[in-house]
Each structure stands twice: as C-alpha cells, then as structure tokens.
Amino acid sequence: MVKPIGVFDSGVGGTSIWKEVAKMLPLESTIYLADSANAPYGEKSKEEILQLSIKNTEFLLNRGCKLIVVACNTATTNAIDYLRDNYSVPFIGIEPAIKPAALQTKTKKVGVLATKGTLSSSLFHNTSKLYAEGITVLEQEGKGLVKLIESGDIESDEMKTLLKQFLDPMLEQDIDCLVLGCTHYPYLIPVLKQLLPPNITIIDSGEAVARQTKAVLEHNSLLAQENNVPTHIFYSNKEIDVLKQLVNAPTAQISFLVF
Numbered sequence: 001m002v003k004p005i006g007v008f009d010s011g012v013g014g015t016s017i018w019k020e021v022a023k024m025l026p027l028e029s030t031i032y033l034a035d036s037a038n039a040p041y042g043e044k045s046k047e048e049i050l051q052l053s054i055k056n057t058e059f060l061l062n063r064g065c066k067l068i069v070v071a072c073n074t075a076t077t078n079a080i081d082y083l084r085d086n087y088s089v090p091f092i093g094i095e096p097a098i099k100p101a102a103l104q105t106k107t108k109k110v111g112v113l114a115t116k117g118t119l120s121s122s123l124f125h126n127t128s129k130l131y132a133e134g135i136t137v138l139e140q141e142g143k144g145l146v147k148l149i150e151s152g153d154i155e156s157d158e159m160k161t162l163l164k165q166f167l168d169p170m171l172e173q174d175i176d177c178l179v180l181g182c183t184h185y186p187y188l189i190p191v192l193k194q195l196l197p198p199n200i201t202i203i204d205s206g207e208a209v210a211r212q213t214k215a216v217l218e219h220n221s222l223l224a225q226e227n228n229v230p231t232h233i234f235y236s237n238k239e240i241d242v243l244k245q246l247v248n249a250p251t252a253q254i255s256f257l258v259f
C-alpha cells in the first residue's frame, strides 16, 4: 500500500495548506484531520495545544502516514519541537511568513495577524528576531476569526467589522505587508481585499509549505510512484459541511468521514 501524507489542523483552516500540497504533489495520497471539536486552539494553553497535537499525530500515524504536515501555526509554534523529538516520521510545520514580508516591505512595517497561541510562542519571537531586524512587526491577535470561519461565516458583516477593528490600527501605522499567520485566514483573502488599500501585500506560507513537503519526501525517498492513483480522506470530529465546502474539490477519490 502507498503510504499517505498526514495533515492536521485545529479545524477546517489547514485545507488551505492541503490544497497547495495536493497541487504540488498530485500523485500523493493524503489523510486530513480536522480537530474542529477542539477549535480554536489559539486560545488554549501551550500544554493543551501540545496534548492535542500529540493526539492528532497518533491518529495519523495509526493510519499509516509517512510524513505529517502540521497545517496549523498554533500547533507548529507550540508543539513541533516535541513532535520531532518523539516520533520518527518527518514533520513539516507552518509559521507566519515574517522573512518574505521583511524582504518585501518598503515602509519597514509589517502586520501579523495570528492567534494568541502563535503570537505568544517563543518560536514566533525567535523567528521575528532572526528575520525582521530593523523592521517593525505589528502583532494583532485575530480573536474570534477562527470561530466564525469554522461555522462557514466568512463574508458576514460580523466578520467585516471584526477585521476592520484589527486592520485599522495597523494601517494607521503604515504597514505595507500583512502576514496571514493562521491557516484559516487565506479563506478571508477576498474579504481582506475589499477592506485593504491596494498597496498592501497579503502574504501567506501555503506554497512554501508544499515546496518543503516535496523536498523532504524527495530527500527521504518517500515520494509516491508514478502509477499511484491518489486517494484523499478527510476526517472531522464535528459536522462536515463547512469542511466539504472549503475543500471544494471533485468528489472522485475524496471521502469525508466523521469520527
């Protein structure tokens, strides 16, 4: 049997990463785990995030995954070191894309929208220190955004009001790049484009994660063979409608299961 790539997130957001992975690695089979019953992770303690990440990892390893993409900034920044130290498969993580933003900004001011769990992590702070020397990084917790996205509430007035409240102070301070530091947020790009002036560049890390996944599979001789017919299974421990809606892929070889 060809082993799948495992992908997990606190919920539906990591599908934004899954899409990039599936696009870059079309021969690979995948298993996606949406821990929506426990979302949002962003407001939980480091220990709780770690325990949930361990549970998700074991769920995917029990189903034969050869590599795990932690498609959640909050879980990566709080748990990936532990996971790498304690399990033998390779792990690919995702962190807010501070480095590309620091390279692109002309005003030397970048905004980062992420969860409390990510913004308070030492991994995030170390990355910011390393790559954003001489750049002002304005951190904004996206409190409430994940909950709305989990209920499929993406373009509502409530969402727009919340976003405006988060964006305005950063715009007043002259940011020209906005880093989306949570895998749920790429689904907000159409709304963000309505709310942001056209000179603001929106940056996320999805494609970089897919590239890194491919490189690590190659390096470990784990790539699927040319003749593999890929299958994709999406597991959720809550209702599955929003997940289906966001994955929005042809149904052949894709199944959705509630557990």
Ligand code: DGL
Pocket (backbone or CB within 6 Å): 009, 010, 011, 013, 014, 039, 040, 041, 042, 043, 071, 072, 073, 074, 075, 115, 118, 146, 181, 182, 183, 184
């Ligand atoms: N998708 C998760 C992330 O990238 C969302 C966190 C949450 O559940 O609060 O951080």
